[in-house]
Amino acid sequence: MDQDQIEVPPFFLCPISLEIMKDPITVSTGITYDRHSIERWLFSANNTTCPVTKQPLSLSQLTPNHTLRRLIQSWCTLNASHGIQRIPTPKPPVSNSQISKLLNDASKPLIQRLQSLRSIASDSDANKRTIESAGAVDFLASIVLSHTTTSSSFDDMDGFDLKTRPADEALSLLHTLHLSESGLNTLLTFKHGDFIPCLTTIMQRGFYESRAYAVLLLKSILGVADSTLLSNLKTEMLVELVQILKDQISPQASKAALKTLIQICACGRNRIRAVEAGGVSVLIELLLDCKERKGCEMMLVLLELLCGCAEGRAEVLSHGAGMAIVSKKILRVSTMANDRAVRILLSIAKFSATPSVLQEMMQVGVVAKLCLVLQVESGNKAKDKAREILKMHARAWRNSPCIPIHLLSSYPN
Numbered sequence: 001m002d003q004d005q006i007e008v009p010p011f012f013l014c015p016i017s018l019e020i021m022k023d024p025i026t027v028s029t030g031i032t033y034d035r036h037s038i039e040r041w042l043f044s045a046n047n048t049t050c051p052v053t054k055q056p057l058s059l060s061q062l063t064p065n066h067t068l069r070r071l072i073q074s075w076c077t078l079n080a081s082h083g084i085q086r087i088p089t090p091k092p093p094v095s096n097s098q099i100s101k102l103l104n105d106a107s108k109p110l111i112q113r114l115q116s117l118r119s120i121a122s123d124s125d126a127n128k129r130t131i132e133s134a135g136a137v138d139f140l141a142s143i144v145l146s147h148t149t150t151s152s153s154f155d156d157m158d159g160f161d162l163k164t165r166p167a168d169e170a171l172s173l174l175h176t177l178h179l180s181e182s183g184l185n186t187l188l189t190f191k192h193g194d195f196i197p198c199l200t201t202i203m204q205r206g207f208y209e210s211r212a213y214a215v216l217l218l219k220s221i222l223g224v225a226d227s228t229l230l231s232n233l234k235t236e237m238l239v240e241l242v243q244i245l246k247d248q249i250s251p252q253a254s255k256a257a258l259k260t261l262i263q264i265c266a267c268g269r270n271r272i273r274a275v276e277a278g279g280v281s282v283l284i285e286l287l288l289d290c291k292e293r294k295g296c297e298m299m300l301v302l303l304e305l306l307c308g309c310a311e312g313r314a315e316v317l318s319h320g321a322g323m324a325i326v327s328k329k330i331l332r333v334s335t336m337a338n339d340r341a342v343r344i345l346l347s348i349a350k351f352s353a354t355p356s357v358l359q360e361m362m363q364v365g366v367v368a369k370l371c372l373v374l375q376v377e378s379g380n381k382a383k384d385k386a387r388e389i390l391k392m393h394a395r396a397w398r399n400s401p402c403i404p405i406h407l408l409s410s411y412p413n
Contacts, residue, residue, distance in 0.1 A: 023090035024065035039125035099134035203240035212253035280315035300340035
């Protein structure tokens with residue numbers, strides 16, 4: 001549409017996106033939105049108020065505005081000579097009874113029912129919520145669990161397409177539905193908690209696509225888990241999360257693995273397990289090549305957590321590029337990265353500072369970088385911690401040529 005040639009009536013535009021409405025919906029507050037825009041606002045962004053009035057929004061009262069839709073279609077027809085295409089009549093939302101009938105229709109092959117569910121889910125966010133509320137979560141989880149736990153599930157995979165494997169299709173659908181907290185809790189408690197070990201198996205032995213969906217779904221499920229469950233996770237899960245990071249099967253899977261490890265490593269026991277799974281060395285290797293800001297920040301956050309245990313600090317020190325890469329990221333990524341990197345160095349300086357470690361910190365440029373942090377805009381938190389490190393080991397470093405003379409006067413004798 002060429003806005004310079006033709007003016008769109010303002011009441012044809014969605015208040016959220018300012019794009020012409022294709023399926024006008026009037027909500028309980030009296031405002032009309034495009035169905036896709038308001039559903040995305042309510043379901044994907046988890047909002048509960050009207051974007052315009054800020055009043056509470058009733059999710060059950062999304063009423064089609066047929067009069068406005070007919071006006072928009074008439075306007076499109078009148079302006080067809082300007083290249084305006086007529087908006088097709090929208091599909092009505094699916095009902096719970098339709099979904100229930102599809103789930104229980106044993107006359108159709110399982111893969112066909114799954115593909116029908118995918119097609120319905122792709123039409124709208126409202127359809128996704130209807131699919132969830134009609135009992136599809138249990139249905140899909142049962143498929144994933146039954147097909148994954150059979151001995152032949154991962155054998156002879158050559159020649160199989162992802163979409164012809166029910167477990168992979170069901171797993172993909174569970175991710176696509178963007179489940180509510182209630183749906184995620186269903187998976188968390190499904191078959192006495194058997195679903196999470198099932199995801200671990202998929203991360204270990206599944207296709208690349210399925211491994212990615214497994215870690216993305218695991219991140220969401222653990223997001224609603226309590227601290228007791230997080231502290232009692234199996235070591236195998238941490239091993240597979242670290243392996244997902246190492247394999248770099250997709251940017252989304254890597255970020256999901258990082259976020260999940262950050263969450264579960266808040267528990268001290270899990271930090272040791274993540275270190276034993278090779279987490280520290282994998283993070284250091286990834287940091288060597290990482291140039292993306294958010295990725296670097298998350299890696300440094302996780303590395304700081306792992307350095308909260310002696311095993312983690314020992315792994316950093318045993319890696320030839322450990323302290324050097326942490327120091328290198330200071331002043332090159334963001335203020336948050338500065339803070340996290342200096343925290344890692346502070347942990348080492350406090351609890352692992354042998355004479356050889358202090359000498360290495362001077363040789364690989366850590367001391368010089370800490371001094372630079374004090375002199376440039378790097379964030380107050382990073383400055384305070386850098387100053388603490390330098391004062392902590394003043395005697396060991398006071399003869400270092402990298403330390404500015406004007407800072408030496410603040411060092412104790």
